Amino acid sequence: MTAPGRRSSTFSRLLRHGFTDPSAAERLLESTELTAIRDDPVLLDALGATADPDLALLGFVRLLEAQPDGTAQRELLDTVIAAKPLRDRLLGVLGASAALGDHLARHPHDWQALVTYEPEDLHPGVEQFERGLAEATDPVSLRVAYRRCLLSIAARDVCGTTDVAQTAAELADLATATLRAALALARAAAPEDAALCRLAVIAMGKCGGHELNYVSDVDVIFVGEAADSTGSTGSTGSTGSTDSADEQKALQAATRLASHLMRICSESTVEGTIWPVDANLRPEGRNGPLVRTLSSHLAYYQRWAKTWEFQALLKARPVAGDIELGEEYIAALDPLVWQAAERENFIADVQKMRRRVVENIPAAEIERELKLGPGGLRDVEFAVQLLQLVHGRGDTSLRSGTTLDALRALAAGGYVGRADAVQLDEAYRFLRSMEHRIQLFRLRRTHLVPAAEDDQRRIGRSLGLRTDPVAELNREWKRHAAVVRRLHEKLFYRPLLDAVAQLAPGETRLSADAARERLVALGYADPASALRHLEALASGVTRKAAIQRTLLPVLLGWFADSADPDAGLLGFRKVSDALGKTPWYLRLLRDEGAAAENLARVLSAGRLAPDLLLRAPEAVALLGDGDGRGGGLEPREREHLEQEILAAVGRSENDEQAVTFARGVRRRELFRTAAADIVASYGTEEAPAAADQGALVELVGGxxxxLTAATLAGTLRAVVRGKWGDTLPTRFAIIGMGRFGGHELGYGSDADVLFVHEPRDGVDEQEAARAAGTVVAEMRRLLQIPSTDPPLLIDADLRPEGKSGPLVRTLTSYAAYYRRWSLVWESQALLRAEPVAGDEDLGRRFIELVDPLRYPAEGLGDDAVREIRRLKARMESERLPRGADPTLHTKLGRGGLSDVEWTVQLLQLRHGWAEPGLRTTRTRRALAAACAAELISGEDAATLDEAWVLATRVRNAVMLVRGRAGDMFPSGGRELAAVGRYLGYGPGHVGDMLDDYRRTTRRARSVMEELFYGA
Structure with missing residues (x-):
């Protein structure tokens, strides 16, 4: 029994050496197996140097217990105490890997694999590993031999004999040797298959790149040919099919061999598994044949392959089987890989794939995801591969499949700044080291940083962090992740600025040709102009240039994410030229997180918003986070707009000056609304949810x-003030009609209105009529004065008698007309009537006058319903523009705005008298009320609503993109792509957008025909 004093002394020593459970360690040290050395300080010091002394001691005792007899135990103990290299390697492995400790306990003689310490053992290659696996005669013995080799790799790793890159290369070489051994076993089991075919195993992914993890799928592609084939790429047709019976038999034989190889490596036995062999990177993935001929592979990549498949081929390397055939495969596909950057939407495809990976990470794991999360390993790999594909076409030095080698080559060639490359190299090595130590513990495939403090402590100590391992590990991890998060800026955009800023003449930098090449890959159509803009913005030693050099790398990325990067960069230069000397401008972009991204989105989304901004660049301030006093992108309420405009009218010297100010407010607020719309619509990979689209439509429409109502109110006040002072001789009101009355105006909509007046007491009717006519004429004149602002056109054609009738009538005249002459279409038009400006009481009484017309008691008669249907059919046949595609015209086309609105309005006319919810000027509210009243099914209502919202969004998009109104999708490719981007469709998905539009409106047309025509 241990004396108390000695126990206390041992307990303290164990704590000092890093044991976390000294009591358990004391019990283990008292075991009979350690009798001979328990007091030897060498053992305790060696255990204290491991990642987890408790785990190392337990593993060592288990290994001793597993020895067959006392002689074997004494040999192990003597060797460990006498030989420091073995002691450090064995205990180092036991303290880092519970799984390898389990292996040694099952195979107690395998510790002797760590005794050899010769130059060849320091950095073994494929041949040495093949010798280590040579005695394996079946899958079980192959697993044992594999783990024995893995034991030596882990020992060199944890002792620092090899760095993380060398360890990853050794793991890839061991995988190569294992694939060869597995293929040999498969061939021995089926010699007749082996005789029929040539089979090449192409390593992909981390194995192909010589940077494998401890536990990872080994990605492969199989290439097969008949045994007597030369591997010619011209032996099959373009589909990859063949009529050769011998070749078919050879492929079948090769497939059986490949399948057997995969089973040998992947299946579980009493010794566990080696690793899964994953062939899903092959053409057509899981749906494609496991083995193809070389010509079939080539035909697929020439016709069908996606960008990511060429990116994957960067790491392709023949490793097993028929190496000559594998090299023919690489030689045949290599030219296609280095042409991938010329594909349309190349950059966008690669970035989209990266975003999709991040989006698929469970929310609960994203902060602990070491590989796939933001700032993780995949970020470095993707960025390096992107640069390789862009610049590797002309520079063969960049064509390495190994990430760190490629990064060094990019820095040497000036494609990446040297300091940036060093930072990324350090970050990548640290993150890979963390990944290795996490996987080594249980030999399980994971990239999640464990949450448990004990696990983090072991990882930190294994990386040499000993003062406060947990805190130091998290601090270093977050620091390196932050560096990686900036990799897109650092690796892709910053060198473009270095190429033009000319601030460090001694530095290697991109050549002009390489800079243009990179800009083309980013989607810039005019790289020469883009370089000139960058030079103008980034050159010089002024504070303005310095801040812009900080901002531009991020802005360039956002511009590249748009349909028109050139327009975004040009717009930024113009805004900066206008505001660059304004102190708040660059400070806003630098310090307010949202402002710079919002500006980039707005400048590259089309013509309308940038045109509005460039006429009043100070509106950039709206793009910030907002200050509660009109800042930010939240649309202002009508009451506040009216107050601002009316106050300015009161200060103006004349009516023209007043209206000029009102137009200025309108310009600013149109920009605010357009910017809010664009910002909300951008940045999503998929189209926004239907509810979000509807909210955006209502935001814009409202x-x-x-804004239009406030502008008309200000213009009316200016006219009255300029002609009559404070009081007009007649009461005057403006009634909004159509989309205006329905709060559904688009950016390019005319303002449909009716004008109504009523003479004041004691005023002659003719005088009142002349005054009202003057007001209307002056308002129209003032609003039509030529200007660079978007026009505000007043349309009064919905008035009684149309263009033939007077522009303005008294309330009594309206009553007489509607009583005697009103037609059913006028009742339908009045469904949208709502007072928008002028005398509120007169506006209210006008609505009281027309309510019985638009919500007729007992609904419409059959004759009226037939008349409405006849008018709709006539409009469809006569008003659709010649040559317009009826499936894509947003207003009059199939399932478009007209179809939905006429359907809803017929329901209002027929049932509004009985259903109060239908008495609204707004289409979506009326549709929802009809559904609530069970006049239409929920499914049909949703179909009509979706089509109406989509058609409205398209009309808004056309105006934003082209700067002028239109009811058709643009015909130009870039404008069409910009509309798609606004609607949430990424590059290359314009066809999907048009297909979705046709499908949505086709369903709406079907509902409309049933509900409106009774079909």
Whole structure:
């Protein structure tokens, strides 16, 4: 029994050496197996140097217990105490890997694999590993031999004999040797298959790149040919099919061999598994044949392969089987790999794939995801591969499949700044080291940093962090991840600025040709102009240039994410030229997180918003986070707009000056609304959810309608003030009609209105009529004065008698007309009537006058319903523009705005008298009320609503992109792509957008025909 004093002394020593459970360690040290050396300080010091002394001691005792007899135990003990290299390697492995400790306990003689310490053992290659696996005669013995080799790799790793890159290369070489051994076993089991075919195993992914993890799928592609084939790429047709019976038999034989190889490596036995062999990177993935001929592979990549498949081929390397055939495969596909950057939407495809990976990470894991999360290993790999594909076409030095080698080559060639490359190299090595130590513990495939403090402590100590391992590990991890998060800026955009800023003449930098090449890959159509803009913005030693050099790398990425990067960069230069000397401008972009991204989105989304901004660049301030006093992108309420405009009218010297100010407010607020719309629509990979699209439509419709009402109110006040002072001889009101009355105006909509007046007491009717006519004429004149602002056109054609009738009537005249002459279409038009400006009481009484017309008691009669249907059919046949595609015209086309609105309005006319919810000027509210009243099914209502929202969004998009209104999708490719980007469709998905539009409106047309025509 241990004396108390000695126990206390041992307990303290164990704590000092890093044991976390000294009591358990004391019990283990008292075991009979350690009798001979328990007091030897060498053992305790060696255990204290491991990642987890408790785990190392337990593993060592288990290994001693597993020895067959006392002689074997004494040999192990003597060797460990006498030989420091073995002691450090064995205990180092036991303290880092519970799984390898289990292996040694099952195979107690395998510790002797760590005794050899010769130059060849320091950095073994494929041949040495093949010798280590040579005695394996079946899958079980292959697993044992594999783990024995893995034991030596782990020992060199944890002792620092090899760095992380060398360890990863050794693991890839061991995988190569294992694939060869597995293929040999498969061939021995089926010699007749082996005789029929040539089979090449192409390593992909980390194995192909010589940078494998401890536990990872080994990605492969199989190439097969008949045994007597030369591997010619011209032996099959373009589909990859063949009529040769011998070749078919050879492929079948090769497939059986490949399948057997995969089973040998992947299946579980009493010794566990080696690793899964994954062939899903092959053409057509899981749906494609496991083995193809070389010509079939080539035909697929020439016709069908996606960008990511060429990116994957960067790491392709023949490793097993028929190496000559494998090299023919690489030689045949290599030219296609280095042409991938010329593909349309190349950069966008690669970035989209990266975003999709991040989006698929469970929310609960994203902060602990070492490989796939933001700032993780995949970020470095993707960025390096992107640069390789862009610049590797002309520079063969960049064509390494190994990430760190490629990064060094990029730095040497000036494609990446040297300091940036060093930072990325350090970050990548640290993150890979963490990944290795996490996987080594249980030999399980994972990239999640464990949450448990004990696990983090072991990882930190294994990386040499000993003062406070947990805190130091998390601090270093976050620091390196932060460096990686900036990799897109650092690796892709910053060198473009270095190429033009000319601030460090001694530095290697991109050549002009390489800079243009990179800009083309990013989607810039005019790289020469883009370089000139960058030079103008980034050159010089002024504070402005310095801040812009900080901002531009991020902005360039956002511009590249748009349909028109050139327009975004040009717009930024113009805004910066206008505001660059304004102190708040660059400070806003630098310090407010949202402002710079919002500006980039707005400048590259089309013509309307940038045109509005460039007429008043100070509106950039709206793009910030907002200050509660009109800042930010939240549309302002109509009341506040009216107050601002009316106050300015009161200060103006004349009516023209007043209206000029009102137009300025309108310009600013149109920009605010357009910017809010664009910012909300951008940045998503898929189209926004239907509810979000509807919210955006209502935001735009409400904001533009309120702004139009406030502008008309200000113009009316200016006219009255300029001609009559404070009081007009007649009461005057403006009634909004159509989309204006429905709060559904688009950016390019006319303002449909009716004008109504009523003479004041004691005023002659003719005088009142002349005054009202003057007001209307002056308002129209003032609003039509030529200007660079978007026009505000007043359309009064919905008035009684149309263009033939007077522009303005008294309320009594309206009553007489509607009583005697009103037609059913006028009742339908009045469904949208709502007072928008002028005398509120007169506006209210006008609505009281027309309510019985638009919500007729007992609904419409059959004759009226037939008349409405006849008018709709006539409009469809006569008003659709010649040559317009009826499936894509947003207003009059199949399932478009007209179809939905006429259907809803017929329901209002027929049932509004009985259903209060239908008494609204707004289409979506009326549709929802009809559904609530069970006049239409929920499914049909949703179909009509979706089509109406989509058609409205398209009309808004056309105006934003082209700067002028239109009811058709643009015909130009770039404009069409910009509309798609606004609607949430990424590059290359314009066809999907048009297909979705046709499908949505086709369903709406079917509902409309049933509900409106009774079909």
């Amino acid at each position: 904001a533009v309608s309120d």
